[in-house]
Amino acid sequence: MIRAKIYVTLKRGVLDPQGETVKGALEALGFAGVKDVRIGKFMVITLNDVSREDATRRVGEMCKKLLANPVIEDFRFELEEE
Amino acid sequence: MRFGIIVFPGSNCELDCQWVLQSVLGQQAKLIWHREKALSDCDCLILPGGFAHGDYLRTGAIARFSPIMAAVEDHARRGGVVLGICNGFQILCEAGLLPGVLLRNTSVNFICRPVHIRVETTETPFTATCAQGQVLRMPINHNEGRYYADDETLARLQAHNQVIFRYVTAAGEATEQANPNGSLGNIAGVCNERRNVLGVMPHPERASEELLGSASGLSLFESILNYGRAASPTHR
Numbered sequence: 001m002i003r004a005k006i007y008v009t010l011k012r013g014v015l016d017p018q019g020e021t022v023k024g025a026l027e028a029l030g031f032a033g034v035k036d037v038r039i040g041k042f043m044v045i046t047l048n049d050v051s052r053e054d055a056t057r058r059v060g061e062m063c064k065k066l067l068a069n070p071v072i073e074d075f076r077f078e079l080e081e082e
Numbered sequence: 083m084r085f086g087i088i089v090f091p092g093s094n095c096e097l098d099c100q101w102v103l104q105s106v107l108g109q110q111a112k113l114i115w116h117r118e119k120a121l122s123d124c125d126c127l128i129l130p131g132g133f134a135h136g137d138y139l140r141t142g143a144i145a146r147f148s149p150i151m152a153a154v155e156d157h158a159r160r161g162g163v164v165l166g167i168c169n170g171f172q173i174l175c176e177a178g179l180l181p182g183v184l185l186r187n188t189s190v191n192f193i194c195r196p197v198h199i200r201v202e203t204t205e206t207p208f209t210a211t212c213a214q215g216q217v218l219r220m221p222i223n224h225n226e227g228r229y230y231a232d233d234e235t236l237a238r239l240q241a242h243n244q245v246i247f248r249y250v251t252a253a254g255e256a257t258e259q260a261n262p263n264g265s266l267g268n269i270a271g272v273c274n275e276r277r278n279v280l281g282v283m284p285h286p287e288r289a290s291e292e293l294l295g296s297a298s299g300l301s302l303f304e305s306i307l308n309y310g311r312a313a314s315p316t317h318r
Contacts (some may be wrong), residue, residue, distance in 0.1 A: 014230065015264070017188045066147070069140055069176070071183045072230060 002047045002055045006077040008068045009040035083310040085111040086124035090134035090145050102290040116148040126163040129170025141226045142173035164279040171281030180281045182231035188264030192225040199247040199270045207309035208280045217254045218298040220289035227283045229265035247271035
C-alpha cells in the first residue's frame with residue numbers, strides 16, 4: 001500500500017482573501033511578525049497494489065486532471081510506503 | 083428554438099431558466115440530467131446556476147467530468163450556442179471551454195444583490211440585440227465570482243474582444259466600488275474566441291420580468307433567439 005500526501009497551493013500572485021483574513025485574525029490575537037498567510041489543500045490518497053514508480057505517475061496524473069487547477073494552483077506530493 | 087438546460091446534482095436555477103424560455107418567451111426548453119450522454123435536437127444549451135456536486139474540491143471541478151459534458155463540448159465545437167450562468171460559468175471554465183477561473187470573492191462573503199453590468203460588445207449571439215455600452219441590472223448570487231486569468235490570457239481576451247460584460251455603476255462606469263467581488267478588470271462575463279460560448283456571473287433569468295424588479299436580463303435570451311432565427315447554429 002502506498003499513501004500519497006498531496007499539497008495543492010495557490011500560485012504566487014493569486015490573491016488569497018481567506019489567507020488575508022486569517023492573517024488579520026492572527027494579528028488581532030497578538031501574534032506579531034506574521035508576514036503572509038496562504039491557505040491551500042492537503043489530501044491523502046491511499047493506493048493499493050502499485051509500485052512506487054506507478055504511484056508517482058498516477059498521482060501526478062490525478063493532480064493534473066482533477067485535484068489542481070493549473071490556472072491558479074501548484075501541486076506537490078510525497079509517497080509513503082506501508 | 084430548442085433549448086436544453088443541463089441539470090447537475092446541486093443545480094438550483096434550472097427551473098428559473100425554463101420558466102423564462104417557456105413561459106415568457108414561448109420556446110421549447112427541456113431539462114437534461116447530467117448522466118445523459120447524448121443531446122438530441124438542441125440549438126442552445128444552458129448550464130444553470132447552483133452548486134453542482136456541492137462545489138466540492140473547486141467550483142465546477144467535478145461537474146466538468148459529468149457524462150453529459152462530452153456532448154456539451156461537442157456541441158460547442160460544432161459552433162452550437164452555450165450559455166453558462168454563475169455556477170455554469172464556473173463549470174465552463176473548469177472544462178476549458180472558457181478561459182480563466184472564478185475565485186473566492188475578495189470580501190470572503192457570499193454576495194446576493196442586484197448589480198449593474200455594461201455590454202462591452204454586441205458582437206456575440208448573446209448581446210446582438212443590446213446597445214454597445216448599455217447598462218443591464220440583474221442579481222448576482224455567489225461566493226466564488228472573482229474572475230481571474232493570467233496576464234497573457236487577459237491580453238488575449240482584450241485583443242479578441244472577448245470581455246462581454248463588466249461590473250459598473252448605474253451610470254455605466256467601471257469603478258472599484260462597482261466591482262462586487264474583486265474580478266480583474268471588473269469582468270462579469272467572457273466568451274470564447276469563436277464567440278459561441280458565454281459565461282456570465284449575474285443571473286439574467288432572474289431579471290427577465292418587470293415583476294422581479296428588472297427585465298433587462300431578457301435581452302440575452304432575445305439575442306440568442308434572434309441569432310437562432312438568422313441561422314441554425316448547430317449546422318454552422
